[in-house]
Amino acid sequence: xxxxxxxxxxxVQAGGSLRLSCAASGRTFSISAMGWFRQAPGKxxxxxxxxxxxxGTTRYADSVKGRFTISxxxxxxxxxxxxxxLKPEDTAVYFCASTYVGDRFYVNAPPQWDFWGQxxxxxxxx
Numbered sequence: 154x155x156x157x158x159x160x161x162x163x164x165v166q167a168g169g170s171l172r173l174s175c176a177a178s179g180r181t182f183s184i185s186a187m188g189w190f191r192q193a194p195g196k197x198x199x200x201x202x203x204x205x206x207x208x209g210t211t212r213y214a215d216s217v218k219g220r221f222t223i224s225x226x227x228x229x230x231x232x233x234x235x236x237x238x239l240k241p242e243d244t245a246v247y248f249c250a251s252t253y254v255g256d257r258f259y260v261n262a263p264p265q266w267d268f269w270g271q272x273x274x275x276x277x278x279x
Contacts, residue, residue, distance in 0.1 A: 159273040167279050170235070175270060188202060190247070
């Protein structure tokens with residue numbers, strides 16, 4: 154089992170920035186990749202970004218490319234999501250996820266990821 158705890162959400166004006174954190178505990182040695190997803194009211198959960206634990210390869214959803222940056226500190230078992238140039242449409246609950254299957258790094262579908270945090274709210278005002 155892996156436990157994930159997100160933090161760093163909040164209320165920010167359009168154009169602002171937030172840094173989200175996700176701390177992992179438990180069987181962290183089994184983690185192959187970690188990702189960020191988000192879910193807006195009335196919408197399905199969607200992929201935002203992912204990072205491989207070994208090598209640090211990253212990938213992003215087109216909607217956040219160039220504005221968001223995912224990074225990891227493996228020594229602290231923590232993943233970060235730096236969100237810049239925020240837009241009102243970025244408003245959502247942001248979830249951290251992890252997987253122990255390497256190829257799932259390339260999978261956007263939330264059910265394919267193994268463990269989830271409780272989420273942190275990001276609200277962007279116009």
